[in-house]
Amino acid sequence: MEKIRNNRKAALLFIAPGFLIYTVLLLLPIFGSAYLGLFQWNGIKGATMTFVGLNNFVEVLTDTAFWHSVKNIIWWMILTFLIQLPVGLLLAFMLSTHFRGYKFFKATYFVPQIISTTVIGLVWYFILMPSGVLNTTLKQMGLASLAHTWLVEKGTAMTTIILVNAWAGIGFHMTVSYSAIQAIPDDVMDAASLDGCVGLKKVFYIIIPLIWESIISCCIVIVTAVLKQFDLVYVMTSGGPNGLTDVPSTLLYKQAFKYSDYGVGSAIGVIIFIASVLCTLLTLRLTNKEKIEY
16 A cells, blocks of 8 residues: 555556546636637627636726626625624534434434525515515514515515525535534543533534534635525525626626627636635634644
C-alpha cells in the first residue's frame, strides 16, 4: 500500500477519472461561458456570432436590474446565515440530548431536504397566494389586517421567498451539526461537566470549537447555494412582479432563454461563478482558526 502511495503514476491513474469528469462537467462549461460572453449570439446553430469583446460584461455591470438582483441575493445571504445556521445548530444541540422521541423530530426536521424544491415552491405558493391558506386563516381569526399579497408586495415578496428557502434548508445544517456533535468523545463531554462547564458554557466553549470544521462546511454550502439560487424563485414568482424578486440566475435565464441573448446570459453566468469563488474564499478567510484536536 505504501508503494502505491509513493508511486506518482499510480496516484495520477486514480485521480484521472475524477479529474476528467470535473473537467467535462465544470471547467469546460465555465470556459465555454466565458467565450460566449465575448459574442452577441441568439443561440441558434448557424446564426452569426458577432464579437463584441467585453461589451456584454459592461452591459451587465451597468444594468440597474442586475444590481437590484445583487441586492436581493445579499439580503438572501444575510437572512440565510441568521436563520439556517443558528437554528440548525440549536436543533442539533437539542437532539444530541437524546430526549424521548428525538428520532421522530430528527426525521421531521429533515423531511424538507428530501422533497423537490419545485414541490416546496408550489406548496408555499398556494399557501401564500391572496386567497391561500395563510390569508384565509388570518381572516377567520379576525386578523385580516395582517393579510398581505405576500409574493407581490415590495415589502414582503423577496423576504417571503427567503424565509421559505431558510425553512427548507435548516434540516441539512441540523444533520451536519448533529453528526459532528455525536462524533465528540463522551469522555470529553463528561470531563467538561465535571469541571463545571454546563449549559451554554458547554455549547460555546466545548461543542462549537470542536465542531468548527463542520460549521465552516455549512457556511460554504450556504454561500454557494444562495449564489446559484434559481428554482425556488422561478416557481414562486418567476422573478416578478416586474423584476422585484429577480436574482442573478433568473436574470441569466431570462436573457438566454427568453430574450435569446446568450452573450449577456453567459456574461452573467461568469460573474456568478467569480462571485461564488470570491465569497467562498472570503468565508474561509473569516472562519479560519486553528483546529482543536480531541
